[in-house]
Amino acid sequence: MDIIAKLRDIPLDELHPNERLKVESDYLRGTLEESLAELATGAVAEDDTQLTKFHGFYQQDDRDLRDERRHQKLEPLYSFMVRLRLPGGLVTPKQWQTLDDVASRYANGTLRITTRQTFQYHGVLKENLRPHLQTIHQAMVDTIAACGDVNRNVICTANPHRSAIHRQVYELSHQISARLLPRTRAYHEIFLGEERVAGGAQEREPDRSEPKAGSGQGALDPQEPLYTRHYLPRKFKVALAIPPENDVDLFAHDVGFIADVVAGELRGFTVCIGGGMGMTHGEPTTFPRLSDPIGYCSLAAVPAVAEAIMRVQRDNGNRRDRKRARLKYTVEEMGLDAFKAEVERHLGEALAPARDYHFDDNGDRLGWIQGDDGLWHYGLFVQNGRIADFPDGPQLRTGLREIAEQHDGDLVLTTNQNVIITQVDASRREAIDALLDRHRLGVETSPLRRNAMACVAFPTCGLAMAESERYLPSLIDKLDTVMGDAGLADDAIIVRMTGCPNGCARPYLAEIGFVGKAPGRYNLYLGGGFSGQRLNKLYRENIDETTILETLTPLIQRYAAEREADEPFGDFVIRIGVIKETTAGREFHGA
Template sequence: MSGNLSHLEHIKADSNFLRGTIAQGLADPVTGAISEADTKLLKFHGSYQQDDRDVRDERRRRKLEPAYGFMIRARLPGGVIKPAQWLALDRIATEFATRGLRITTRQTFQWHGVQKRNLKKFMQGIHDAMATTLAACGDVNRQVVSSVNPLLSSQHAIVQEWTEKLSAHFLPRTRAYAEIWLDGKKVEDVGGEPDEEPIYGSTYLPRKFKIGIAIPPVNDIDVFAQDLGLIAIIEDGRLLGFNIAAGGGMGATHGDSTTYPRLGSLIGFIEPERIVEVAETIVKVQRDFGNRSERQHARLKYTIDSRGVQWFKDEVQSRLGYELQPLRPYRFEHNGDRYGWIEGEDGRWHLGLAIEAGRLLDNGDYRPQTGMRELAKIHKGEFRLTCNQSLVIADVAAEDRARIDELAAQYGLDDYLRDSGIRRHAIACVALPTCGLAMAESERYLPVLLPKLEASLERHGLRDAPILLRLSGCPNGCSRPYLGEITLVGRAVGRYDLRLAADFIGQRLNTLYRENVAEPEILSCLDELFAAYAAGRQPDEKFGDFLIRTEVIPPPTQNLVPIVLETIS
């Protein structure tokens, strides 16, 4: 391989299709870690090696190795989980992990603190639950997410079918996963001959790749933040096809203006039966043209921007042998979740529950992990995780609602009834103490920050105003921070960039307002802006839109979706 390729490209090429020496590292009892090269390959298997940063310095002083543990992430297309699966995944969390279950912004579960000696047992437990961790991380297409809209039961079923097809299609074909974790057993939905990767090739993709499907009028997956965003066009209950948005991505690096968040560019419409072919073609264009020498510039957004949207569209169409169709009209209204009981079009009921930072871990009277375990024992439908770290108890008969309400109240899961507008729309990444990239607190800071913001909003009569709040411990974007009306992006412990004025539908990025500030300045700035918003907002005007209209934030020129599709004829 060429010498100007990144170090990781060489690791992938030399890995024998993701095997490396992972199996040998797992068998080494001397250390709780595996080799540096194998940690890179382990991501493709759905796990990250981490250590507890709270005790890192103390262990160093005592001449002990870091307190290593592994984060494991499941691949659950569309976030749909059956009750039996829930119980199985909860059981392995209780036995082997710390900090319970966590709902991620990719609509799946991840677990923290699994010791190396238990890692294989954990992976086998997920497999036994009819799930996998294969390609939940790494330089491949990851978890495929889709819209969770309880009002549109039949449409969700249609889109979920395509979500599962796309997910299965892009799973790696290597036998390494089955060999290392499952003692050679066949992995469900993985076909093809051993050690062939017809889509990815032997070095896989230059960086991670994300696909998501949204169902208007709800953009609850932030479709324009995906490498490949698909907007389902449904009329009279029939899926006509998908508008395609390519090149979204949230990651950036402090101090490097060549890295940036980007919203996907709309390039055309395609019928359902062609979407797998189109998606594969787009992935292959990224495989062939993505930057393999500088990983910070390796996402699809940089491939597109370095060559142009028209070049990208032309390349895709040339490989397909036909042209994409003109965009179809659609309209988004919001990108948040809905909470409480909602009756679907089929007469079945769905209960949306807000889970703070997605963390299902018992704490005093608030016992969400135990509560969901008890609910899973009686529920006859399914559960749906959301990209906003919440969950839906879906497909409930009217006669079963009372028992579910009783259990929700018993374990504190009905707190959403008392939540403020900003609390209902808050997202936080994990950050400290487990994330190795974290510069500041996020998940642990959210319960500290929220009461202070709520007190300010209460003073100005804005307690119930829906405001999108995003917290991120670093600029890499797991919590989709650049799409928050209010966002804190970590700079150092206790210090953040304050970003403002994304819209409420996921079609406009926010803007830097204050750089590298601490809590007092953050609260002071926001209190002043809340006062202005309370005094000068127009009917139904959202906070981010108010900041743009009143020119607190300059009107954006490049950080929004440029087409208002209601006007497309």
């Protein structure tokens, strides 16, 4: 049964309020025109704050200034976080320069690489939203569907210039993104000034390269043939990976495609479904979950398979309780086999059996590596993804701007929040090295720091319960000392931190994960897999920095003394009985 037929029989008061909002929004237009025109406030109307997400930006305020402004009887200092749709993370040098210009002209002077392989800006004032979006549009970039209950930015193993297979996977990320893009013209009308056409939205032009539709693939809504006016129950995320590198943390996403490479040829993909990181403190019915393989498909079928999975989630996802609305819970409630059967019904054919795969790690290749065509690529570490000029530290923004001005190769963002400078001829390596040195960009860092990630948290994220990006570097300083004292200065452990349990930095996959509980206090998780193949488990709850160091120091010392050859820290703490292995998301909260 399709979503329109299902929801027709459910009273509106039984649905989450966001469901009514979407239906009544005139395909995501709402009253955004009026909200943007209201100059008496830096905010938009309450309902419109939900709709802005579908257009790629969130309303936020500076939480550091809340109390001060309240005492001054001023409204919060509202601004917007703007996120780009950038499938595969590639930016040309010219685009980089435009995006850098926008950071100064309309935002807070920094760019931040997200864990979804794109940029986001902070501090964009309401009056700057339109010029911000129009400027990046001129650079052939947009923010459509970068947030909201739609398919988000499609990510893939970084750098399409590294090999022919990397290029094929990158191109698939764009095909999936285009196929799953909402069709409403609201973004173009409201922010780019295009005139509204009769009927309100452009009809979707048929793609003659698409596989023939199966029995479940009829268009339900002429203005939004994929999403309908109901859109999805929650966000939807797709990732593609090329083994043995799991740099995208493939199993953390709603849909994952694992490349099957045989004798240097890309044959097809193993299809995985049901991943997702978010949960809610104190609610055991919510949990992170890793995706499961359901079959195998050809190269040509990948976009259609992604669409079929999205349709099943659209029609069966929970629209009453948003905390249980992600695809992972739909899989749990329907069962993997039933969900797969629905996917195959939409496809009109069965998936082949899943193929074997193996991942070695989930990190990036930093430093110089050579591509199949002989050109070189430099993986540049960017601490927590923040591109800025740091006092007494790396001049990341200035340095990367200068590289974009002098280098004719592309720059690629990674899901580990780093940058790859691509397509460097051997004769140009010395010049790139000189730029890196001049701006202190190639400074050697510890393996612990290189494998650490943090979400933004304070001061802008409204969900943050504790610091993350601003705090993790100093904690890594202290943990580096612990590692050095234990003789592990050259060893890598995956460390991740978030300011709340929503999991933006994928902390539940870390060997050591910190999740904010209150200012200065964190839940400590241990036992994640080094290649992103296993969830961790709660070890200590609501602890401060002193307790964190008192807890981890003896464990790291014991790891140095008792580990087996090439044994990752996450495997070690499980083997010696410090923490039990989490074998499924539903067991995440168990002892």
